[in-house]
Amino acid sequence: xxxxxxxxxxxxxxxxxxxxxxxxxxxxxxxxxxxxxxxxxxxxxxxxxxxxxxxxxxxxxxxxxxxxxxxxxxxxxxxxxxxxxxxxxxxxxxxxxxxxxxxxxxxxxxxxxxxxxxxxxxxxxxxxxxxxxxxxxxxxxxxxxxxxxxxxxxxxxxxxxxxxxxxxxxxxxxxxxxxxxxxxxxxxxxxxxxxxxxxxxxxxxxxxxxxxxxxxxxxxxxxxxxxxxxxxxxxxxxxxxxxxxxxxxxxxxxxxxxxxxxxxxxxxxxxxxxxxxxxxxxxxxxxxxxxxxxxxxxxxxxxxxxxxxxxxxxxxxxxxxxxxxxxxxxxxxxxxxxxxxxxxxxxxxxxxxxxxxxxxxxxxxxxxxxxxxxxxxxxxxxxxxxxxxxxxxxxxxxxxxx
Numbered sequence: 509x510x511x512x513x514x515x516x517x518x519x520x521x522x523x524x525x526x527x528x529x530x531x532x533x534x535x536x537x538x539x540x541x542x543x544x545x546x547x548x549x550x551x552x553x554x555x556x557x558x559x560x561x562x563x564x565x566x567x568x569x570x571x572x573x574x575x576x577x578x579x580x581x582x583x584x585x586x587x588x589x590x591x592x593x594x595x596x597x598x599x600x601x602x603x604x605x606x607x608x609x610x611x612x613x614x615x616x617x618x619x620x621x622x623x624x625x626x627x628x629x630x631x632x633x634x635x636x637x638x639x640x641x642x643x644x645x646x647x648x649x650x651x652x653x654x655x656x657x658x659x660x661x662x663x664x665x666x667x668x669x670x671x672x673x674x675x676x677x678x679x680x681x682x683x684x685x686x687x688x689x690x691x692x693x694x695x696x697x698x699x700x701x702x703x704x705x706x707x708x709x710x711x712x713x714x715x716x717x718x719x720x721x722x723x724x725x726x727x728x729x730x731x732x733x734x735x736x737x738x739x740x741x742x743x744x745x746x747x748x749x750x751x752x753x754x755x756x757x758x759x760x761x762x763x764x765x766x767x768x769x770x771x772x773x774x775x776x777x778x779x780x781x782x783x784x785x786x787x788x789x790x791x792x793x794x795x796x797x798x799x800x801x802x803x804x805x806x807x808x809x810x811x812x813x814x815x816x817x818x819x820x821x822x823x824x825x826x827x828x829x830x831x832x833x834x835x836x837x838x839x840x841x842x843x844x845x846x847x848x849x850x851x852x853x854x855x856x857x858x859x860x861x862x863x864x865x866x867x868x869x870x871x872x873x874x875x876x877x878x879x880x881x882x883x884x885x886x887x888x889x890x891x892x893x894x895x896x897x898x899x900x901x902x903x904x905x906x907x908x909x910x
Contacts, residue, residue: 541820542784542855544880549851549863550766551578555877557869559646562615566592567867568846569622572768573712579764582710588632590639594687595625600740601660601679609664615653616738619719619768619894627714630703636694639687652686719745721892722753724833729907734892736843745892746908750829754887760899767849768894772841777885782818783874785881787888789823821857827887835888843891853880862886
């Protein structure tokens with residue numbers, strides 16, 4: 509028996525219903541996700557990719573300084589992250605040997621490391637010192653980190669009971685091989701520079717920048733040594749109550765500045781895929797790993813178990829000074845990632861978020877390399893921030909004696 513022919517009208521009705529169903533599903537999906545409205549956003553340069561290197565501190569510091577150059581009318585620059593990293597690796601090796609290995613050594617660092625390098629050695633554009641292995645498109649430091657650590661441990665362990673006069677030459681040879689040799693001078697935009705003269709022309713004044721934290725085990729409004737492994741330099745930062753450090757962040761962004769932000773993103777409420785970082789008011793399972801590479805090694809099943817279902821705004825924890833301190837003291841908040849806060853936003857329910865520039869690349873990402881951190885997340889998981897002094901409210905500067 510032959511089936512009756514399908515009329516054009518029937519086909520039209522079928523596809524109309526299909527389109528309506530699809531649109532309804534899309535609308536439901538859109539309604540269930542986060543929708544952000546920018547309240548204030550300040551200029552930033554292109555998103556970079558630290559790739560397989562533990563150098564977020566350098567990328568975020570220079571992202572912050574590149575925004576400073578935009579803010580002051582100097583123009584857009586891409587500064588060399590590895591120029592900073594190489595100098596710090598060299599200084600870190602010397603300190604490691606002097607402390608007979610009883611100090612942190614590795615690829616990590618802090619915001620003040622970048623400021624220190626610029627002050628002592630200058631800076632160069634990315635195109636002058638790229639610092640990548642020959643043939644590699646990205647930064648891959650696994651072997652470098654292992655070789656450098658192995659070498660420096662061997663120097664400390666030596667049985668000669670005294671250091672050889674060439675140990676540091678050998679270490680700088682390793683850095684030269686993996687990252688390249690520094691340019692003593694270079695031509696940029698038709699002009700001859702040294703790293704120091706280039707830094708001077710940019711007008712970056714290292715003394716303009718300060719770091720701030722919020723901890724109860726040190727007096728407020730005084731400087732203290734932040735006790736995190738990556739602070740190998742034992743540099744000091746200023747201590748503020750939680751409400752005032754948040755006031756600094758808000759005032760800075762609203763006044764046209766950005767903020768270098770050190771935080772812990774190995775958190776249940778951090779989702780790179782969804783571009784959101786929150787502190788849900790419920791117990792969730794812990795994540796594994798602290799960097800993108802470790803996160804990507806998790807199976808989909810492991811990620812699904814670890815992730816909160818980011819279907820839309822949820823009630824978040826109320827963050828107190830005591831809760832912040834408890835999270836830091838029990839290692840729930842660790843110093844594992846440096847980023848840049850460039851703006852303030854709100855979700856569809858009016859909750860406050862901060863727009864954050866990351867250094868994991870921008871390809872195939874929901875917000876092209878940026879994400880949104882809730883006010884609660886910033887309150888709870890901030891390790892420290894670096895800001896321009898002029899972006900701090902005057903009444904707080906006065907309390908700090910600045």
